[in-house]
Every structure is written in C-alpha cells, then in structure tokens.
Amino acid sequence: MTPAQSSALVLSPEQFLQHWQGHRGLTRRVIDAFPDDKLFTYSVGNMRPFSTLAMEFVGMGVPTLNGVITKEWKSYAAPEAKTKADILKLWDETTAEINTLWPTIPPARFQEVDKAFGQWEMTIYALLLYVVDNEIHHRGQGYVYLRSLGVEPPPFYER
C-alpha cells in the first residue's frame, strides 16, 4: 500500500448512507413483489420465509445505529408484522429513522472497535457493512423464492 493510497477517500459517510438506502429501496421492492400470502409462508430448502428475513433487517437497522451512536447496545426484538402492509409501514419508518440518525454518528466512530450487542467485536465500518451485506445475502435468497414462484424479481442493479 503506498502512503498516498492509504490516505485516499474511498467513500464519505454520506455516500455510505446512500449505498445502504439504495439497497434498502431494492429490498422494499422485493418484499412488495411477493404475493401477500407467499411472503409469510413460502420458502425453499426449509429456509425462513421472506417476511421473517425482512423483519430481521428491520430489527437490525436502527438498534445497530443507536449502538454505534451511543455505545450502548440494547437487546432488541423485531416487532411483529402480520401483513405485507405492516412490514412496508415498518420499513418506511425505519428508512426515515436511519436518515435522521446517520448524520449524528460521531466521525471518529467508523474506525473504532466495539463489541456490538455485547457479542460481535469489530470495527464500526465493518459492522455497518455487515448489516448491508446481510440484507444483500438474504435478499438474494428471496430472488430464488420469487423465481421459483414464477415471479420476475426487480432488477438487482436498480437502486
């Protein structure tokens, strides 16, 4: 690594937020692409239905950001949702909360190491990437559910 490169700006906090919300917008379209009942009942290979995965994402986002900002990691449970409309409502509330919380992350936090929720010790930027990557990973699983249901999923490259 040259010294010049190691001080390079890869992406700004604002660009990271845009990256995350771009993926969240795509996940919202994937949730919406499921037939209402299949969202809660369908899976392949004995895996979890997409409603459960979507609620995992809802359960991770704001609690993780709160921990990043306050250094207090409160245990959380994903709220209950019984219909697609419930999930989409929680999704949109989360979107707004993330946008409000993000600019309050102390700038030095991205490079600090912390033990998230008392369990996962890692640098904060890696924790935030993990939250995004976990969503991409499980959403990829949702694409297979949709395809095997004969439903065309939204294009992956559209954010």
Added chain:
Amino acid sequence: MTPAQSSALVLSPEQFLQHWQGHRGLTRRVIDAFPDDKLFTYSVGNMRPFSTLAMEFVGMGVPTLNGVITKEWKSYAAPEAKTKADILKLWDETTAEINTLWPTIPPARFQEVDKAFGQWEMTIYALLLYVVDNEIHHRGQGYVYLRSLGVEPPPFYER
C-alpha cells in the same frame, strides 16, 4: 451532514480490499461445498448453476480492476472451466492478481466517475462495491441451492 462527519474516514483502501477478499474467501468455500456435478448442473427456479455464477465473479474482478487503474475498459469473456478444480484454480489466481493490482489504484480514482466497460457510468467506489455486492447477492442464491440439496453452507459471518 455535519462538516466534521463529511471528512470522516469510513474505511481505507486497504480495509476495502480486506472486505472484498473476505467475501471472496467465503465464496470459495461455497463453491467447494457443492458436490462436483451439482456445481455445474443444479439450480432452482430455472436460474443459472453456481459454476456459471462463480465464473461471472472471476470474469468481473480483474477486468474491473484493470479498468479502474488504466481507465481502459477492455471487453472480457470469463474463461472456461469444466471442473470444480478448474474453478478453484482460477479463483486462487484471481485472488493473487487482485492483491497485486489493488495497491496500484491511483488514490483519486475512488471518487472519480467513469463509464465502466463503456456502459455503466458511476463513481469508482460504487463500481467496486457493485462487484462485491453482486457476488454476495448471487452467493445468497447459492446458499438456497445448497440447502435444497441438503448441504449445510459455510457460515455467512465467517470471512
């Protein structure tokens, strides 16, 4: 966005490389988890077999990096691979090439806009994230293939 936050270091180029190679290491274990024949023949929902997806990743990595570094976008074709061993060999060659090329990315490039392969106009950091995200997305698809084959996939959180 506070001015303080907008100049914050989110992650360094070296940390980005580590992020990418961490995911590539996991994808290698997913390739290896497939029974040899199923890697080339099995899929769910009429999607592509995992061998084809793995070769897409091989076909994207180094050509993208070369374009990032040289600003010349040469069209590419993923090389042919007929066995799991072929794919893993190409995988490991790519791993070494990425490690060699990465430190030669000019520091200012991450924030430059370019039209990758004459088609995809975006900021370079977003292009590099896209390459990683595309691998996470399709690897999530591979997890469903493995589960539906009764094979336990490697843990997602291990890099």
